[in-house]
Amino acid sequence: MSRKPSRPERKPLSTAAGIDEQEGLALVHLEKGRYRDAMDGFKALLKKERRPEWLAGLASAYAGRAQGLAAKGMRREAIELWRSRTEICGTPLWDSAYVGWMLDEGRFGDVLGYLVARGGASGDGAGDKSDPQIAALEAQLAPVLLAGDDAAFARLPAESLLLRHRPAAQAALAAYAQNDAAALGTALAGIPYRSPYRDLRAILKAMVLWETDRDAACAAISRLPPDGPFERLAAPLRAVAGSGVEWLHRWIVLNSSQQAIALDLLGCPQALAPLLRALAGTAEDPAPAALFDLVQRHSRDLPNSLATRIWRWLAPWAVRRGCASPRIFGSPSPADEECATALAQEIAGDLSHAETHWTDAAELIAARGEADDRLRAALILRHCALSADNLSRNDILGDAGADLLTKSLEFDVYDCDTHIHLVRFWRRKGDLKKSRARLEFGLVYFPDDVGLLAEAVETALAADAFKKAAAAARRLLALDPLNRKVRSLVGNAHLSHAGKQIAAGRAEAARKEIEEAATWLDTAAEQGRMTLLQAWTEKDGSPERLRLAGQAASAWGGGLAAGWRLLREAQGVFSRVGDSLAASLQQEAGIDVAKRLTAADILALTQMLDGEEPARKGASPLSFWRKATMATASALEHDATTTVGICEAFSRHGEHDLAEKFAEVARKRWPDQPIFVYHAVAARSAKHGFIASDRDYDDMVRAYRQAGRNKDLRLAMRIDALLQKEEPPEIDESMAQDLTDLPGLPFAVPKPDSAAVRRMFETVIQAEGEKSFLKQARKNVGAELFERIERECAGDRAAFLRRLIDLAVESITAGMNMPPFSPSPIVTPKEAANGQGSLFDE
DSSP states (O other): OOOOOOOOOEEEEEETHHHHHHEEEEEEHHTTTTTHHHHHHHHHHHHOOOHHHHHHHHHHHHHHHHHHHHHHHHHHHHHHHHHHHHHHHOOSOHHHHHHHHHHTTTTTHHHHHHHHHHHHHHHHOOOOOOHHHHHHHHHHHHHHHSSSGGGTTTTTTTTTHHSSSSHHHHHHHHHHHHHHHHHHHHHHTSSTTTTTHHHHHHHHHHHHHHHHHHHHHHHHHHTTTTTTTTTEEEEEEEHHHTTTTHHHHHHSSSOOOOOOHHHHHHHHOGGGGHOOOOOOOOOOOOOOHHHHHHEEEEEESSSHHHHHHHHHHGGGSSSTTTTTTSSSSSSSOOOHEEEEEEEHHHHOOOOOHHHHHHHHHHHHEEEEEEEEHHHHHHHHHHHHHGGGGBBBBBBOOOOOHHHHHHHHHOOOOOOOHHHHHHHHHHHHHTHHHHHHHHHHHOOOOOOOOOHHHHHHHHHHHTTTTTHHHHHHHHHHHHHHHTOOHHHHHHHHHHHHHHHHHHHOOHHHHHHHHHHHHHHTTTHHHHHHHHHHHHHHHHOTTTTTHHHHHHHHHHHTTTHHHHHHHHHHHHHHSOOOHHHHHHHHHHHTOOOTTSSSOHHHHHHHHHHHHHOOOOOSSSGGGGGGGHHHHHHHHHOOOSSSHHHHHHHHHHHTTTHHHHHHHHHHHHHHHOOOHHHHHHHHHHHHHHOOOOOOOHHHHHHHHHHHHHHTTTTOOHHHHHHHHHHHHTTTOOOOHHHHGGGGGOOTTTOOOOOOOOHHHHHHOOOOOOHHHHHHHHHHHHHHHHHHHHHHHHHHHTTOHHHHHHHHHHHHHHHHHHTTOOOOOOOOOOOOOOOOOOOOOOTTTO
């Protein structure tokens, strides 16, 4: 039998140690929470001299030791130690902590006897109301006396506040339990501020306030001290006032009665308590599937309506047990099942199947006929319409998305964004009649919506209805005076119309359009455009024309940027802008076409191009300056970041020769930056329609890997998108399967055998090269199998190709129901035996 190890003997303090050293050691023990050592140290010091500070230190050590014992549930030992503290140190015995331990031990009579004795000593029979210790003692006794029987109050005097305010406190509790607001208000009015039941009054007020204003209730309960006499009643409200999952951590440490009060405050059924206890014992952030299993184990204890709501929340995350087994708990409707399945498909990334389930759910929900159900069905359809499957890369709505949005308006017309999407969709499709119909329908419900009025302006401009556009723009600007987009739209529309008038030779009509545009446009670039068109309304060579043209070029900053703007505007006005006309127009504006371009000119041009839309038709305005710009690229004077911006600007405006030139020069100067490889190859690919050489393809692959090492995800995605365009189309096996069953042919289509398919592959490899075939084979068979076959062939290129061709032939013939074939084995030549010559050696 094992023996309990003996406690190590405490070494006595050295008698040789100085008093200061002993005092410092005792204070260190007290500060570190080693109360027994601190008690021994202060007792040794007090044997030598009775100093007040040592006595206070011993009292603190006793108090710390007693509180530690009480925290462990050893309240009896704590009570005895507290009494020893009073006897040795002369401190008050009836402290709040001591009274609390006495009441927890059920020694209510001792506490009440002390209170009566103190009241009798005061001589007035009601206790000394000016003594804060008596007031605190009465407050601690209030919760016990409130629930005690009347016999316990026989020892209290009739004038005691505990007796006088007890009926009002009991009435307040009864009124709150019966939800009688009037009776509760009357009862609480009978409890004054200095009553022992004042904390009860504050707690009940906070609980009533919780039902209407939870923030105010949280503020009210936070003003009460956490160690008050009625803290057991306040604890449920403190628990539910916690944020996030904090309330659950507070709730789980309450007793069963307090937990019931907390659930009642939250409006939750008491049957939810077992589930909450199990939830509190799980991980900090459990997965939804784990939550589903947890709820399933406690589903029999939950009300059916609550179980159904929880199923709707968690079933999409537990597809196999949730969506596939809708009756596992709760009673989800068919619409609920469709919604859960659709959301599960979205989580899995299968948006097409999700849309099918969403639309089915919308039909089931709308069939109920209620207003809320119709709104919910409309929201579902809008969610599907604006999903990634129905939007292009530029977030442009597709045909299927437009159909869904149109159907959603049958259930709910009070969504302005839906009207805006449909007006924009039909305008981009070129069907202005439907666009106007949708616009008029939307304006019936949203006549003053800024977004819808902006669509009205653009729709009117698309139909060349300038008066309607101006009227809609004025309505919009009255609501949103700072909307520069609408000002620019209307003003530039007038300028475009002025250009048409100039081309038709109607100068006076063009001037009127320019004057109308002046009321809308105010930026420097727009003012330059107005001035240039005004110049072209004057006679050729007139001083006024030259003055206005020079003024327009100055507004644009002069130089190459001004020349680009001038030539682009000329392409929209004049039928054909050749070199001679371009030189003449620039000479009129005072632009020196013979001037050598500098790095500053290229930089100003690219900064201007960043704010301009690419030209849709006609020759590039830079064609007149291309040779000079090429010469500037040869002597590159920009840093790497600026050069990237130059390449981006030229690529966006279709200047692929210039982008290629700048990228190639930069590529040689900064070979460690893959962005220039991308721009050079992308420019050549844009000119030819494909990557023209294997060298460019290999360079792009290396640039892709280097971008991945540099963590440049955007560049890696751009390179990958360009490489994807070069992938050859996959063989459609379904077409091969249906090839032999074509109806109506006057002849039978023969099924090719394996040898014919093999010869076809060999012919393709000879025509297009091995590289394309190997790249497609790696994609089809997978990198792992591809590399394993390559290792097995041990560098034999011909055998490697034969094995890949065998796999390709097998996959095709298997899909066309052909007889299997024998793959070509790898033949290793054997050495001739001794005495045996070559087969062809005569």
